[in-house]
Amino acid sequence: MSLNLEVKFDQDKEVLVVKPEGDVDIYTSIKFKNEVVSSFEERNVDILIDGSKLEYLDSTGLGALISLLKMVRETDN
Template sequence: MALNVDKKYNDEKKTWILKPKGEIDIYTAPKFKEILLEVIESKESDIIIDGEDLEYIDSTGLGVLISGLKKLKETDKNIIIINLRPNIVKLFEITGLNKVFVVKGV
């Protein structure tokens, strides 16, 4: 499955909003990482990842999120993940990443 990522900057909230559509897996993670690093380097701000259209994420995708978060924490910024499907929320809970990221399910 392919991955498309809509990205926009909210000037009012000074926050990037990334909306991945499809799957973040071993095949699509490099593209997602490229987009994530691009927005981190362009503006110093928090990033909201809207998972409404995210169907699946594997360990490679989780690794990309963790590396992005580490980079953001250097400037005291955060990744907030919203609108996740129940199966993906469960993955965050099983891995303990719900304690690392701000995760808000559907």
């Protein structure tokens, strides 16, 4: 039930890189979503999520990912 989250901007690719490590679940999905949204609002760029160190993703974590996808798509229009 822990989440370490690294969010940084890759200037070469002009993309926001999100690297969650641990669990994105009912206890951590709000933190995950809020931190990504905050970083996205600073720079309106695509988001790349590197889930290679993600250990667990439940339905609330999936919901957070879908919400982020919708946010990016709405911003593109």
